[in-house]
Amino acid sequence: MATELMPGQKRFTAGTILADVAIVGWFVFSLFPIVWMVLLSLKTSADQTSTYFAFSPTLENFGTVLSAKGEALTSVNFSHALITSVINCGAAVIVSLVIGIPAAYAAGRWKYRGSNDLMFTILSFRFAPELMVIVPLFVIYNQIGLFDTKVGLIWVLQLVTMPLVVWILRSYFEDMPAELEQAALLDGYTRRRAFVMVALPLVRPGIAAAALLAFIFAWNNYVFPLILTGSDNSTVTVAISKYLGGGGQAYYNLTAAAAIIGALPPLILALTIQRYLVRGLSFGAVKS
Amino acid sequence: MATLETHGLTTSYGKTRGIEDVTLDIGDGEFFVILGPSGAGKTTTLKSVAGLVDVDSGEVAIGGVSMTGVEPYHRNVAMAFESYALYPQKTVSQNLASPLRSGRTGRYSEEDQKRRIELVTTTLGINHLLKRFPRELSNGQRQRVALGRVLVRPADVYLLDEPLSHLDAKLRAAMRAELKQLGEMSSTTSLYVTHDYQEALALGDRIAVLREGRLVQVGTPEEIWHRPVDTFVAKALGQPEINLVDAVVDHGVLRTQGDALEVPLAGDLDLTPGDHARIGIRPRDIELSRGAEPLADHLRVRATVQLSERLGREIELTVDAGGVSIVAVTPGAHVFDEGQSVELDIPLDHVHVFAAPDGDDPEADTTRLGSAIVEHVSATSGRQQP
Amino acid sequence: MTTTVHDRDTRARRGQRPRRGGGPPTVPTWRRKLRPYLLSVPALLITVGILYPFVLGAYYAFLNYAAVRPNPVFVGLDNFKTVLSDPIFWTSVRVTAIYALVATAVETVLGVGIALLLNRSSLIGKVFERVLILPLMIAPVIAGVIWRLMFNPQFGILNHVLGLGSTFNWLSTKTALWSVILVDIWIFTPFVAILVLAGIRSLPKEPFEASDVDGASWFYQFRRLMLPMMWPYILVAVIFRFMDSLKIFDHVFVLTAGGPGTTTRTLQIGAYEDSIINLNYSIGSTYMFLLWALVFLTARYLVSVLGKAQKRAAGSET
Numbered sequence: 001m002a003t004e005l006m007p008g009q010k011r012f013t014a015g016t017i018l019a020d021v022a023i024v025g026w027f028v029f030s031l032f033p034i035v036w037m038v039l040l041s042l043k044t045s046a047d048q049t050s051t052y053f054a055f056s057p058t059l060e061n062f063g064t065v066l067s068a069k070g071e072a073l074t075s076v077n078f079s080h081a082l083i084t085s086v087i088n089c090g091a092a093v094i095v096s097l098v099i100g101i102p103a104a105y106a107a108g109r110w111k112y113r114g115s116n117d118l119m120f121t122i123l124s125f126r127f128a129p130e131l132m133v134i135v136p137l138f139v140i141y142n143q144i145g146l147f148d149t150k151v152g153l154i155w156v157l158q159l160v161t162m163p164l165v166v167w168i169l170r171s172y173f174e175d176m177p178a179e180l181e182q183a184a185l186l187d188g189y190t191r192r193r194a195f196v197m198v199a200l201p202l203v204r205p206g207i208a209a210a211a212l213l214a215f216i217f218a219w220n221n222y223v224f225p226l227i228l229t230g231s232d233n234s235t236v237t238v239a240i241s242k243y244l245g246g247g248g249q250a251y252y253n254l255t256a257a258a259a260i261i262g263a264l265p266p267l268i269l270a271l272t273i274q275r276y277l278v279r280g281l282s283f284g285a286v287k288s
Numbered sequence: 289m290a291t292l293e294t295h296g297l298t299t300s301y302g303k304t305r306g307i308e309d310v311t312l313d314i315g316d317g318e319f320f321v322i323l324g325p326s327g328a329g330k331t332t333t334l335k336s337v338a339g340l341v342d343v344d345s346g347e348v349a350i351g352g353v354s355m356t357g358v359e360p361y362h363r364n365v366a367m368a369f370e371s372y373a374l375y376p377q378k379t380v381s382q383n384l385a386s387p388l389r390s391g392r393t394g395r396y397s398e399e400d401q402k403r404r405i406e407l408v409t410t411t412l413g414i415n416h417l418l419k420r421f422p423r424e425l426s427n428g429q430r431q432r433v434a435l436g437r438v439l440v441r442p443a444d445v446y447l448l449d450e451p452l453s454h455l456d457a458k459l460r461a462a463m464r465a466e467l468k469q470l471g472e473m474s475s476t477t478s479l480y481v482t483h484d485y486q487e488a489l490a491l492g493d494r495i496a497v498l499r500e501g502r503l504v505q506v507g508t509p510e511e512i513w514h515r516p517v518d519t520f521v522a523k524a525l526g527q528p529e530i531n532l533v534d535a536v537v538d539h540g541v542l543r544t545q546g547d548a549l550e551v552p553l554a555g556d557l558d559l560t561p562g563d564h565a566r567i568g569i570r571p572r573d574i575e576l577s578r579g580a581e582p583l584a585d586h587l588r589v590r591a592t593v594q595l596s597e598r599l600g601r602e603i604e605l606t607v608d609a610g611g612v613s614i615v616a617v618t619p620g621a622h623v624f625d626e627g628q629s630v631e632l633d634i635p636l637d638h639v640h641v642f643a644a645p646d647g648d649d650p651e652a653d654t655t656r657l658g659s660a661i662v663e664h665v666s667a668t669s670g671r672q673q674p
Numbered sequence: 675m676t677t678t679v680h681d682r683d684t685r686a687r688r689g690q691r692p693r694r695g696g697g698p699p700t701v702p703t704w705r706r707k708l709r710p711y712l713l714s715v716p717a718l719l720i721t722v723g724i725l726y727p728f729v730l731g732a733y734y735a736f737l738n739y740a741a742v743r744p745n746p747v748f749v750g751l752d753n754f755k756t757v758l759s760d761p762i763f764w765t766s767v768r769v770t771a772i773y774a775l776v777a778t779a780v781e782t783v784l785g786v787g788i789a790l791l792l793n794r795s796s797l798i799g800k801v802f803e804r805v806l807i808l809p810l811m812i813a814p815v816i817a818g819v820i821w822r823l824m825f826n827p828q829f830g831i832l833n834h835v836l837g838l839g840s841t842f843n844w845l846s847t848k849t850a851l852w853s854v855i856l857v858d859i860w861i862f863t864p865f866v867a868i869l870v871l872a873g874i875r876s877l878p879k880e881p882f883e884a885s886d887v888d889g890a891s892w893f894y895q896f897r898r899l900m901l902p903m904m905w906p907y908i909l910v911a912v913i914f915r916f917m918d919s920l921k922i923f924d925h926v927f928v929l930t931a932g933g934p935g936t937t938t939r940t941l942q943i944g945a946y947e948d949s950i951i952n953l954n955y956s957i958g959s960t961y962m963f964l965l966w967a968l969v970f971l972t973a974r975y976l977v978s979v980l981g982k983a984q985k986r987a988a989g990s991e992t
Binding site: 034036040099100107115118133158223243267274287 | 709710711713714716717718720721723724725727728730731732734739784787788791792794795796798799802804805806807808809811812813814815816817818819820821822823824829831860864865868869872873876907910914917918920921923924927928941942945946949950955958959961962963965966969973
Binding site: 177179180182183184185186187188189190191193197198201202 | 335338339340359360361365366367369371373374375376377386387390391392393437441
């Protein structure tokens with residue numbers, strides 16, 4: 001079956017072979033650290049500093065990291081951090097969806113006066129330097145007791161999740177043909193029912209993409225939990241960074257295991273929404 | 289079933305005007321067509337009646353009840369959209385069931401719904417497609433499903449937005465005939481919108497011609513065809529377009545360039561010698577001369593053939609009459625050579641006289657003054673076929 | 675066809691006749707017009723709620739707020755004078771500028787190159803496309819941890835594989851900035867590549883087919899056709915990368931914490947040191963105020979460039 005060529009594509013020639021070689025080069029660079037991490041996480045403590053590639057693998061590091069034994073060794077409560085991350089990010093995304101979907105719908109379907117201003121203000125959160133908001137929040141949270149709490153972090157994470165949710169969904173709502181809802185109105189459904197019956201199913205892929213992408217970025221966020229949480233509610237990212245700190249014995253293999261556990265959820269989620277990734281990453285600017 | 293009235297409907301979108309001062313008075317059960325080029329405001333008019341578009345001023349009344357502030361789902365109006373607007377995640381049968389399930393078009397048991405859907409889809413010839421999704425259907429099938437969604441429930445008014453515009457020519461002609469039969473069948477007040485004059489003439493009890501948001505003329509097909517109110521309406525109907533030739537009043541006669549046409553002036557036209565005017569002749573009103581003498585009440589024109597095209601059983605002739613090109617379409621299978629002389633006869637009551645355009649814009653449309661023969665305006669009621 | 679579509683029974687059964695003495699229910703126009711605004715109120719509230727600390731943060735720059743001075747007073751532009759005359763601040767500006775410019779430039783070139791290569795490649799490209807995204811989805815801080823382990827002179831894999839011996843220090847005063855930039859490139863080049871690749875794939879085929887028929891070479895096609903149409907996508911990627919690298923923090927912090935000395939002290943890390951470590955909130959806020967001004971101006975400039983490029987790209991399609 002002859003596939004149609006994209007612009008700039010040529011059929012199998014010397015050019016494509018060179019292209020393949022160059023690509024392999026990049027991917028060696030790109031994947032090598034990850035591969036090495038995996039290997040490191042499978043090494044026993046004895047092997048971690050003595051060998052490079054030849055060793056007998058073990059899975060016990062993962063268990064250690066998640067258990068109390070790991071905490072004893074490294075003073076990092078990893079499994080607690082993991083749970084905290086799940087709760088914080090999940091809740092932050094849900095809040096953003098509940099608030100963002102109506103706003104995105106209003107801005108996408110009717111471009112009411114001021115919708116652009118609101119949208120761009122929300123977008124500016126994504127580009128604003130985090131510390132600008134962290135410093136006052138650090139002070140405020142300490143005063144009102146939101147320091148090192150889940151609620152405090154969920155609120156701050158809106159800076160990360162809401163722009164994504166609102167902009168991605170606005171792009172989907174803009175693309176949605178208005179006449180479908182109008183047909184539902186004439187069929188006898190109120191606007192609310194028409195929205196649920198017609199609009200939501202159409203933007204379902206957008207909602208999934210926005211939610212998962214927002215979760216990924218919230219999960220990967222470091223600077224907010226670093227400064228605004230202490231030991232009770234620190235997240236996975238902070239926990240992993242703690243493995244490196246301090247004197248004492250370095251547990252490289254445990255660090256690697258923790259890093260992999262911490263990196264896994266976003267990777268799995270990203271593979272799920274691969275189709276919608278580009279539109280999400282560019283906040284709806286680029287539609288693939 | 290209800291009458292439909294609009295009074296002075298005016299809409300705007302941002303700074304651009306949509307429709308302006310559209311006033312219609314449509315009778316109960318009437319099949320009313322709005323004809324106009326794209327962008328004229330036809331869809332806007334429909335959506336204003338449906339309540340889907342905000343109206344700046346003016347009012348819509350259905351069955352005598354004002355619809356100001358009434359939401360679309362309370363207006364008891366059904367609409368077939370130009371884009372079909374079929375729910376993509378629902379099957380054809382679910383699409384058709386949708387209006388029946390909302391509760392606002394009546395209470396229907398499951399059986400009732402099934403029965404109605406069966407009836408409508410059989411009538412429209414799509415009852416084998418009930419389990420398909422819209423993306424699996426052809427344009428023609430989608431159009432019928434959209435129509436089915438309108439017919440499956442009772443309504444005071446049907447609104448049909450260019451339902452045939454995305455079909456190929458053959459299908460369009462076939463669907464036109466079907467729509468005519470369906471229209472007579474359902475006897476629901478219908479507002480039908482199109483840019484195709486043939487659909488308008490074939491289907492409409494009355495036609496309104498819309499241009500850039502304003503109504504130009506409202507009348508029966510017969511009135512619009514034979515007594516267009518201006519050159520715009522005259523040009524809008526008929527393919528090829530009506531011939532428009534400049535002429536000057538001279539000795540009781542309208543004379544065109546090169547003396548090719550000499551149209552005797554009827555008394556009621558209010559033109560003085562030296563005035564300019566425009567003569568309008570539809571291509572199909574022109575006949576090839578048969579006898580040596582022109583028939584009574586006919587205008588004889590001598591011309592030379594510029595172009596001759598065979599159109600099946602008709603010929604389209606472009607002739608030069610005194611330096612002016614005229615297009616004629618006559619039945620026949622003759623072969624004409626370029627440069628050949630012909631004689632044409634034109635019935636005087638089909639010769640239209642229009643005002644001359646102002647000096648500024650020779651392309652502007654002008655009002656119709658009358659015909660070459662004093663018109664006996666017959667008392668045609670709104671419903672009779674021409 | 676003799677079937678009628680509606681009979682009198684169903685019409686009567688409609689059950690929704692307007693009430694006697696009143697018509698169908700009406701909704702006043704102002705309520706209809708209010709709907710979009712009502713839907714947006716929660717988002718507006720949160721936005722205001724988030725803007726408040728921003729404004730407060732900006733305000734701190736004009737106070738002398740610190741942990742040791744819990745009751746600050748207004749000091750006008752004093753902080754700005756202090757910060758702008760502090761050589762360490764300007765070091766941070768230099769570090770951030772170099773970082774942003776180099777990282778963005780390299781990532782753009784590499785990313786476009788990878789996108790073009792993936793576009794031309796055969797089977798291998800399809801396979802690797804799926805894993806292109808990987809480094810981007812790993813938390814930058816985790817990437818920093820990974821590379822820190824790799825950079826380890828004795829036990830890290832890099833010195834071993836590259837044969838640099840066990841003393842080559844990737845994070846010395848000479849090398850730290852470049853190593854940190856290298857990690858940035860590792861993480862974020864896929865972002866550019868993915869965006870540009872999607873852009874390439876969305877280009878219309880006709881102009882290229884036409885120029886193929888005309889016998890144009892690949893380079894000609896690239897320069898005259900592809901590049902102008904690709905500009906908007908490349909620019910979107912550049913805008914995102916440049917603005918993000920101005921405020922880079924995560925992996926730099928974990929790799930070097932701004933050191934050694936001040937060689938990798940980006941503006942946000944500098945602000946962190948002042949605000950959180952030294953607890954001098956106002957000075958930190960001043961840093962951030964200046965950084966934010968920089969980001970804002972850059973954004974406006976870049977977005978206008980993007981607008982022009984989009985117009986040019988649309989024009990070149992006709």
